[in-house]
Amino acid sequence: MTPPPAKRSLTLRGHRTSVSLEDAFWTEFRAIAARDKRAINDLAAEIDAGRAPETGLASAIRVFVLEDLQRRASHGVT
Template sequence: MSSRPVKRSLTLKGHRTSVSLEEPFWQSFREIADSQGKPINQLAAEIDAGRGVDLGLASAIRLYVLDWYKTDNTT
């Protein structure tokens, strides 16, 4: 399974930023936000606030999605 990253815009703290993720990560990220009752921009802002300076936002989102499914939050 190979998927090229897709660039989409998010709004964090009132500023627009672009994030490139593979489509399966975008789909999972939306599903997680929906399951938490949050807009995707809010969840992205929370992830952004918690990431270190050495980690890019796209990588932080991928790790968040991976962790979400590893801890079995799907039920």
């Protein structure tokens, strides 16, 4: 059984906010930021700035993580 999403705190352009993400998405999101040598808040702010107004930040992060995993899998990168 998968645990429910947990609230995670972020600071976007100087403002505190939170997103509810499952552990697997949060772990991979942090790994992407580390791999790219970026602060997690900066990566989240970039995703936030590029999302459609009707798309929640948590959903946008999930899609970002999924697309990153798909892109790496298609190029044979693990």
